[in-house]
Amino acid sequence: MRAYLAAVGGFVFLTVVLLPTLLVLPQGTTPPEPPTLASVPRLEVCVFRTATGQLVRVELEEYVLGVLGTEMPANFAMEALKAQAVAARTYACRRLRYFGGQGCERHPQADVCDDPNHCQGWLPTQALLDRWPSHEAARNLSRLAEAVAATRGLILTYRGLIIDPVYHSTCGGHTADSSSVWGRAEPYLVGVPCAWDRHSPHYRTERRFRYQELAALLGEPAVPVWASSDTTPALAADRSGRLMFLRWGDRTWSGTQLRQLLELPSTRLVWRAEEDGVVIITYGSGHGVGLCQYGADGLARAGYDFRQILQYYYQGVQVVPLFGE
Numbered sequence: 132m133r134a135y136l137a138a139v140g141g142f143v144f145l146t147v148v149l150l151p152t153l154l155v156l157p158q159g160t161t162p163p164e165p166p167t168l169a170s171v172p173r174l175e176v177c178v179f180r181t182a183t184g185q186l187v188r189v190e191l192e193e194y195v196l197g198v199l200g201t202e203m204p205a206n207f208a209m210e211a212l213k214a215q216a217v218a219a220r221t222y223a224c225r226r227l228r229y230f231g232g233q234g235c236e237r238h239p240q241a242d243v244c245d246d247p248n249h250c251q252g253w254l255p256t257q258a259l260l261d262r263w264p265s266h267e268a269a270r271n272l273s274r275l276a277e278a279v280a281a282t283r284g285l286i287l288t289y290r291g292l293i294i295d296p297v298y299h300s301t302c303g304g305h306t307a308d309s310s311s312v313w314g315r316a317e318p319y320l321v322g323v324p325c326a327w328d329r330h331s332p333h334y335r336t337e338r339r340f341r342y343q344e345l346a347a348l349l350g351e352p353a354v355p356v357w358a359s360s361d362t363t364p365a366l367a368a369d370r371s372g373r374l375m376f377l378r379w380g381d382r383t384w385s386g387t388q389l390r391q392l393l394e395l396p397s398t399r400l401v402w403r404a405e406e407d408g409v410v411i412i413t414y415g416s417g418h419g420v421g422l423c424q425y426g427a428d429g430l431a432r433a434g435y436d437f438r439q440i441l442q443y444y445y446q447g448v449q450v451v452p453l454f455g456e
Protein backbone atom coordinates (compact mmCIF):
# COMPACT_ATOMS: atom_id res chain seq x y z
CA MET A 132 0.00 0.00 0.00
CA ARG A 133 2.72 2.40 1.01
CA ALA A 134 4.75 1.51 -2.10
CA TYR A 135 1.70 2.13 -4.25
CA LEU A 136 1.09 5.52 -2.64
CA ALA A 137 4.75 6.39 -3.06
CA ALA A 138 4.54 5.49 -6.74
CA VAL A 139 1.40 7.59 -7.20
CA GLY A 140 2.96 10.39 -5.18
CA GLY A 141 6.08 10.24 -7.28
CA PHE A 142 4.06 10.45 -10.45
CA VAL A 143 2.02 13.40 -9.15
CA PHE A 144 5.19 15.12 -8.00
CA LEU A 145 6.81 14.61 -11.41
CA THR A 146 3.90 15.81 -13.49
CA VAL A 147 2.36 18.49 -11.28
CA VAL A 148 5.35 19.95 -9.48
CA LEU A 149 8.57 19.12 -11.22
CA LEU A 150 7.64 19.44 -14.90
CA PRO A 151 6.18 22.96 -14.65
CA THR A 152 9.13 23.97 -12.46
CA LEU A 153 11.55 22.71 -15.06
CA LEU A 154 9.63 24.54 -17.70
CA VAL A 155 9.60 27.89 -15.95
CA LEU A 156 13.00 27.80 -14.20
CA PRO A 157 15.20 30.35 -15.87
CA GLN A 158 18.71 29.30 -16.85
CA GLY A 159 21.20 29.17 -13.95
CA THR A 160 18.63 29.01 -11.14
CA THR A 161 19.32 26.17 -8.65
CA PRO A 162 16.33 23.98 -7.83
CA PRO A 163 15.15 23.84 -4.18
CA GLU A 164 16.95 21.54 -1.71
CA PRO A 165 15.65 17.95 -1.75
CA PRO A 166 13.72 16.92 1.37
CA THR A 167 15.96 15.69 4.22
CA LEU A 168 15.30 13.05 6.88
CA ALA A 169 14.19 15.72 9.33
CA SER A 170 11.12 13.65 10.14
CA VAL A 171 13.07 11.96 12.94
CA PRO A 172 11.92 13.86 16.04
CA ARG A 173 14.30 15.56 18.40
CA LEU A 174 13.82 13.56 21.58
CA GLU A 175 14.29 15.31 24.88
CA VAL A 176 14.56 13.76 28.30
CA CYS A 177 13.14 15.67 31.26
CA VAL A 178 15.52 15.01 34.16
CA PHE A 179 14.77 15.72 37.83
CA ARG A 180 17.95 16.96 39.52
CA THR A 181 17.99 15.62 43.05
CA ALA A 182 20.49 18.16 44.39
CA THR A 183 18.56 21.26 43.27
CA GLY A 184 14.99 19.99 42.82
CA GLN A 185 15.01 21.43 39.28
CA LEU A 186 13.73 19.88 36.07
CA VAL A 187 16.05 20.13 33.08
CA ARG A 188 15.37 19.14 29.49
CA VAL A 189 18.25 17.42 27.73
CA GLU A 190 18.54 16.07 24.19
CA LEU A 191 18.53 12.24 24.29
CA GLU A 192 22.10 11.61 23.04
CA GLU A 193 23.48 14.30 25.34
CA TYR A 194 21.58 12.66 28.20
CA VAL A 195 23.13 9.27 27.33
CA LEU A 196 26.60 10.85 27.50
CA GLY A 197 25.86 12.28 30.96
CA VAL A 198 24.70 8.87 32.21
CA LEU A 199 27.68 7.08 30.73
CA GLY A 200 30.13 9.46 32.44
CA THR A 201 28.40 8.94 35.78
CA GLU A 202 27.60 5.23 35.75
CA MET A 203 30.76 3.71 34.19
CA PRO A 204 34.47 4.56 34.54
CA ALA A 205 35.64 6.29 31.34
CA ASN A 206 38.69 4.02 31.10
CA PHE A 207 36.54 0.91 30.56
CA ALA A 208 36.99 -0.87 27.21
CA MET A 209 35.25 0.86 24.28
CA GLU A 210 32.79 -1.97 23.56
CA ALA A 211 31.74 -1.97 27.24
CA LEU A 212 31.15 1.80 27.05
CA LYS A 213 29.05 1.26 23.93
CA ALA A 214 27.02 -1.47 25.67
CA GLN A 215 26.45 0.85 28.62
CA ALA A 216 25.41 3.69 26.26
CA VAL A 217 22.77 1.46 24.64
CA ALA A 218 21.52 0.35 28.09
CA ALA A 219 21.35 3.99 29.30
CA ARG A 220 19.45 5.10 26.16
CA THR A 221 17.06 2.16 26.44
CA TYR A 222 16.46 2.91 30.13
CA ALA A 223 15.42 6.48 29.30
CA CYS A 224 13.29 5.55 26.28
CA ARG A 225 11.35 2.99 28.30
CA ARG A 226 10.31 5.82 30.63
CA LEU A 227 9.70 8.51 27.98
CA ARG A 228 6.04 9.41 27.49
CA TYR A 229 6.75 9.66 23.76
CA PHE A 230 7.03 5.85 23.75
CA GLY A 231 4.18 5.30 26.22
CA GLY A 232 6.42 5.25 29.32
CA GLN A 233 5.38 6.36 32.80
CA GLY A 234 8.32 8.59 33.71
CA CYS A 235 10.09 8.43 37.08
CA GLU A 236 7.80 6.96 39.75
CA ARG A 237 9.24 9.20 42.44
CA HIS A 238 9.10 12.42 40.40
CA PRO A 239 6.11 12.03 38.06
CA GLN A 240 6.73 15.36 36.33
CA ALA A 241 10.10 14.04 35.08
CA ASP A 242 10.96 11.20 32.70
CA VAL A 243 13.86 10.17 34.92
CA CYS A 244 15.66 11.43 38.02
CA ASP A 245 19.44 11.62 38.43
CA ASP A 246 19.54 9.45 41.57
CA PRO A 247 21.58 6.34 40.71
CA ASN A 248 19.71 4.38 43.39
CA HIS A 249 16.36 5.12 41.74
CA CYS A 250 16.73 5.80 38.00
CA GLN A 251 20.22 6.41 36.55
CA GLY A 252 22.97 8.75 37.65
CA TRP A 253 23.38 11.75 35.31
CA LEU A 254 25.55 14.86 35.14
CA PRO A 255 25.75 17.66 32.55
CA THR A 256 28.86 17.48 30.36
CA GLN A 257 30.54 20.43 32.10
CA ALA A 258 30.08 18.76 35.51
CA LEU A 259 31.73 15.60 34.16
CA LEU A 260 34.69 17.64 32.89
CA ASP A 261 35.03 19.35 36.27
CA ARG A 262 34.95 16.02 38.09
CA TRP A 263 37.74 14.35 36.15
CA PRO A 264 41.42 15.19 36.77
CA SER A 265 42.28 17.92 34.24
CA HIS A 266 44.91 15.83 32.40
CA GLU A 267 42.30 13.08 31.76
CA ALA A 268 39.22 15.20 31.03
CA ALA A 269 39.60 15.72 27.28
CA ARG A 270 40.46 12.08 26.61
CA ASN A 271 37.64 10.78 28.82
CA LEU A 272 35.07 12.99 27.13
CA SER A 273 36.18 11.96 23.65
CA ARG A 274 35.97 8.25 24.58
CA LEU A 275 32.43 8.66 25.93
CA ALA A 276 31.39 10.73 22.92
CA GLU A 277 32.77 8.02 20.63
CA ALA A 278 30.74 5.32 22.43
CA VAL A 279 27.55 7.42 22.25
CA ALA A 280 28.04 8.36 18.57
CA ALA A 281 28.84 4.77 17.54
CA THR A 282 25.54 3.57 19.05
CA ARG A 283 23.45 6.65 18.20
CA GLY A 284 19.71 5.85 18.33
CA LEU A 285 20.21 2.17 19.20
CA ILE A 286 18.03 0.58 21.89
CA LEU A 287 17.16 -2.89 23.18
CA THR A 288 13.84 -4.62 22.58
CA TYR A 289 12.36 -7.99 23.49
CA ARG A 290 9.63 -9.16 21.11
CA GLY A 291 9.27 -5.60 19.84
CA LEU A 292 8.91 -3.93 23.26
CA ILE A 293 11.52 -1.69 24.89
CA ILE A 294 13.16 -3.61 27.74
CA ASP A 295 14.01 -2.49 31.27
CA PRO A 296 17.82 -2.68 30.99
CA VAL A 297 18.85 -2.78 34.62
CA TYR A 298 22.56 -3.05 35.38
CA HIS A 299 24.92 -3.26 38.32
CA SER A 300 28.62 -2.97 39.14
CA THR A 301 29.80 -6.55 39.67
CA CYS A 302 27.78 -9.77 39.78
CA GLY A 303 30.56 -11.78 41.46
CA GLY A 304 30.44 -14.80 39.17
CA HIS A 305 26.75 -15.18 38.27
CA THR A 306 24.04 -12.61 37.57
CA ALA A 307 20.67 -12.86 39.35
CA ASP A 308 17.14 -13.66 38.17
CA SER A 309 14.93 -10.56 38.47
CA SER A 310 12.29 -12.80 40.06
CA SER A 311 14.51 -13.69 43.01
CA VAL A 312 15.51 -10.06 43.66
CA TRP A 313 12.28 -8.16 42.95
CA GLY A 314 9.72 -10.96 42.64
CA ARG A 315 9.08 -9.88 39.06
CA ALA A 316 10.11 -12.30 36.33
CA GLU A 317 11.27 -10.95 32.95
CA PRO A 318 12.32 -13.42 30.25
CA TYR A 319 15.42 -11.37 29.40
CA LEU A 320 16.46 -10.84 33.06
CA VAL A 321 17.57 -14.35 33.90
CA GLY A 322 20.82 -15.12 35.70
CA VAL A 323 23.81 -16.12 33.58
CA PRO A 324 27.30 -17.28 34.59
CA CYS A 325 29.89 -14.48 34.42
CA ALA A 326 33.59 -15.24 34.51
CA TRP A 327 34.76 -11.80 33.35
CA ASP A 328 34.44 -9.58 36.42
CA ARG A 329 37.29 -10.97 38.55
CA HIS A 330 39.27 -7.75 38.01
CA SER A 331 36.58 -5.74 39.80
CA PRO A 332 37.68 -4.19 43.12
CA HIS A 333 34.27 -5.33 44.42
CA TYR A 334 34.68 -8.96 43.38
CA ARG A 335 35.26 -10.29 46.90
CA THR A 336 34.62 -8.59 50.24
CA GLU A 337 35.14 -10.15 53.64
CA ARG A 338 33.42 -8.87 56.76
CA ARG A 339 33.50 -10.11 60.32
CA PHE A 340 30.61 -9.64 62.78
CA ARG A 341 30.72 -10.47 66.49
CA TYR A 342 27.56 -12.23 67.66
CA GLN A 343 26.62 -9.25 69.81
CA GLU A 344 26.97 -6.88 66.87
CA LEU A 345 25.05 -9.24 64.60
CA ALA A 346 22.21 -9.49 67.10
CA ALA A 347 21.95 -5.71 67.32
CA LEU A 348 21.94 -5.30 63.52
CA LEU A 349 19.31 -8.00 63.04
CA GLY A 350 17.16 -6.62 65.85
CA GLU A 351 17.46 -9.71 68.03
CA PRO A 352 17.51 -9.22 71.78
CA ALA A 353 19.21 -12.51 72.65
CA VAL A 354 22.75 -13.40 71.73
CA PRO A 355 23.79 -16.52 73.67
CA VAL A 356 21.47 -18.98 71.90
CA TRP A 357 22.89 -18.03 68.54
CA ALA A 358 26.44 -18.38 69.60
CA SER A 359 26.07 -21.95 70.77
CA SER A 360 27.28 -24.50 68.31
CA ASP A 361 24.05 -26.51 68.08
CA THR A 362 22.08 -23.62 66.55
CA THR A 363 24.11 -22.94 63.44
CA PRO A 364 22.21 -20.86 60.89
CA ALA A 365 20.45 -22.48 57.94
CA LEU A 366 21.20 -20.77 54.66
CA ALA A 367 19.43 -21.35 51.36
CA ALA A 368 20.73 -20.05 48.06
CA ASP A 369 19.11 -19.90 44.62
CA ARG A 370 20.69 -21.41 41.51
CA SER A 371 22.86 -18.31 40.99
CA GLY A 372 24.37 -18.70 44.46
CA ARG A 373 22.44 -15.80 45.97
CA LEU A 374 21.09 -15.99 49.48
CA MET A 375 17.32 -16.57 49.42
CA PHE A 376 16.88 -16.71 53.17
CA LEU A 377 18.69 -17.17 56.45
CA ARG A 378 16.97 -19.09 59.20
CA TRP A 379 18.36 -18.96 62.67
CA GLY A 380 16.41 -20.29 65.62
CA ASP A 381 12.78 -19.50 64.78
CA ARG A 382 13.47 -16.37 62.76
CA THR A 383 13.96 -15.94 59.01
CA TRP A 384 15.46 -13.13 56.95
CA SER A 385 15.40 -12.83 53.18
CA GLY A 386 18.67 -12.32 51.34
CA THR A 387 17.68 -8.75 50.47
CA GLN A 388 16.75 -7.98 54.11
CA LEU A 389 20.06 -9.35 55.33
CA ARG A 390 21.93 -7.31 52.72
CA GLN A 391 20.23 -4.13 53.91
CA LEU A 392 20.52 -4.77 57.65
CA LEU A 393 24.20 -5.74 57.53
CA GLU A 394 25.00 -3.29 54.68
CA LEU A 395 26.52 -6.05 52.60
CA PRO A 396 27.57 -5.28 48.99
CA SER A 397 25.61 -8.22 47.56
CA THR A 398 23.53 -11.29 48.41
CA ARG A 399 25.97 -13.66 46.72
CA LEU A 400 27.73 -14.75 49.90
CA VAL A 401 29.31 -17.43 52.01
CA TRP A 402 28.89 -17.48 55.77
CA ARG A 403 31.30 -19.06 58.24
CA ALA A 404 30.43 -19.36 61.92
CA GLU A 405 33.33 -18.95 64.34
CA GLU A 406 33.57 -19.05 68.12
CA ASP A 407 32.86 -15.37 68.78
CA GLY A 408 31.09 -14.37 65.57
CA VAL A 409 30.67 -14.96 61.85
CA VAL A 410 32.69 -14.16 58.77
CA ILE A 411 30.64 -13.19 55.72
CA ILE A 412 32.37 -13.30 52.36
CA THR A 413 30.36 -11.57 49.63
CA TYR A 414 30.98 -11.76 45.92
CA GLY A 415 30.10 -8.79 43.72
CA SER A 416 28.36 -5.49 44.36
CA GLY A 417 24.82 -4.44 43.54
CA HIS A 418 21.53 -6.25 42.93
CA GLY A 419 23.13 -8.52 40.35
CA VAL A 420 20.32 -8.27 37.76
CA GLY A 421 20.97 -7.58 34.05
CA LEU A 422 24.25 -6.23 32.73
CA CYS A 423 27.33 -6.73 34.93
CA GLN A 424 29.48 -3.66 34.22
CA TYR A 425 32.83 -5.17 35.16
CA GLY A 426 31.83 -8.32 33.30
CA ALA A 427 31.06 -6.19 30.24
CA ASP A 428 34.52 -4.65 30.52
CA GLY A 429 36.07 -8.13 30.79
CA LEU A 430 34.12 -9.42 27.79
CA ALA A 431 35.12 -6.35 25.75
CA ARG A 432 38.79 -6.93 26.60
CA ALA A 433 38.34 -10.56 25.51
CA GLY A 434 37.25 -9.33 22.07
CA TYR A 435 33.43 -9.34 22.24
CA ASP A 436 31.52 -6.41 20.74
CA PHE A 437 28.77 -4.40 22.39
CA ARG A 438 25.96 -6.34 20.70
CA GLN A 439 27.34 -9.67 21.95
CA ILE A 440 27.80 -8.23 25.44
CA LEU A 441 24.22 -6.91 25.57
CA GLN A 442 22.74 -10.11 24.16
CA TYR A 443 24.58 -12.12 26.79
CA TYR A 444 23.42 -10.20 29.85
CA TYR A 445 19.92 -9.55 28.44
CA GLN A 446 18.96 -12.93 27.01
CA GLY A 447 16.90 -12.95 23.82
CA VAL A 448 16.94 -9.18 23.17
CA GLN A 449 17.51 -7.33 19.91
CA VAL A 450 19.60 -4.23 19.29
CA VAL A 451 17.44 -2.01 17.07
CA PRO A 452 17.45 1.61 15.84
CA LEU A 453 14.79 3.84 17.42
CA PHE A 454 13.33 5.03 14.12
CA GLY A 455 14.21 2.30 11.63
CA GLU A 456 17.20 2.36 9.34
Ligand SMILES: [Zn+2]
Pocket residue numbers: 235236237238243244245246249250251
Ligand atom coordinates in the same frame (compact mmCIF):
# COMPACT_ATOMS: atom_id res chain seq x y z
ZN1 LIG B 1 13.77 8.20 39.48
Ligand SMILES: [Zn+2]
Pocket residue numbers: 301302303304305306325326327328423425426
Ligand atom coordinates in the same frame (compact mmCIF):
# COMPACT_ATOMS: atom_id res chain seq x y z
ZN1 LIG C 1 29.77 -10.39 36.42
